[in-house]
Amino acid sequence: SAVISQKPSRDICQRGTSLTIQCQVDSQVTMMFWYRQQPGQSLTLIATANQGSEATYESGFVIDKFPISRPNLTFSTLTVSNMSPEDSSIYLCSVTSSGNTIYFGEGSWLTVV
Amino acid sequence: DAKTTQPPSMDCAEGRAANLPCNHSTISGNEYVYWYRQIHSQGPQYIIHGLKNNETNEMASLIITEDRKSSTLILPHATLRDTAVYYCIVGGSDSWGKLQFGAGTQVVVTP
Numbered sequence: 001s002a003v004i005s006q007k008p009s010r011d012i013c014q015r016g017t018s019l020t021i022q023c024q025v026d027s028q029v030t031m032m033f034w035y036r037q038q039p040g041q042s043l044t045l046i047a048t049a050n051q052g053s054e055a056t057y058e059s060g061f062v063i064d065k066f067p068i069s070r071p072n073l074t075f076s077t078l079t080v081s082n083m084s085p086e087d088s089s090i091y092l093c094s095v096t097s098s099g100n101t102i103y104f105g106e107g108s109w110l111t112v113v
Numbered sequence: 114d115a116k117t118t119q120p121p122s123m124d125c126a127e128g129r130a131a132n133l134p135c136n137h138s139t140i141s142g143n144e145y146v147y148w149y150r151q152i153h154s155q156g157p158q159y160i161i162h163g164l165k166n167n168e169t170n171e172m173a174s175l176i177i178t179e180d181r182k183s184s185t186l187i188l189p190h191a192t193l194r195d196t197a198v199y200y201c202i203v204g205g206s207d208s209w210g211k212l213q214f215g216a217g218t219q220v221v222v223t224p
Contacts (some may be wrong), residue, residue, distance in 0.1 A: 030210075042200070042214040042215060042216055042217060043157065048210070048211065094212070096210040100145055100162065101162065102204075102212060104156040104157045104158075107155070107156045109154075
């Protein structure tokens, strides 16, 4: 199985600021994804983090608001830009591993005040 | 919209088997059935997945009907630590890795 570390695990941010979340995997993986889980809701896919190229965003999510980097096969970042209280969520990184298995990190809890 | 339908909640007695149903009537031939659970304040934990055949691992068993339109996750001996939201998700090679989560089933295991 893949071990996924996310940083920060939790943060409180001022509205209007930006925060970058890191996702580090202990092995090379083919695909990495970013999800958002708003309070009391299920998970929603934000984008696919593509290695060496621009991320692929799902409907309702745009690069200006959620820029994503993936410089190599073990690391990705998600930035939440110009935050508002509506961005208060858990942000989760997931990766695909061998045997079609998909693993999630523990998430980054973001509160915007 | 999610491709699966699950009951919103179910209770289970500690030590008994928990059988969690899931309907996925529109599943296509190359789509897998995945099960995850999420305990409050944690990331989703992978449980098991399957394509056609029944699967078993150290956590659970997955029973998929022959027509693949529904499945059941079985926790053989539920413990209090199995209290969580359980998600049944379908995903395939054309969208490999991209999981569409529904509302899941809130399972409460009681002493």
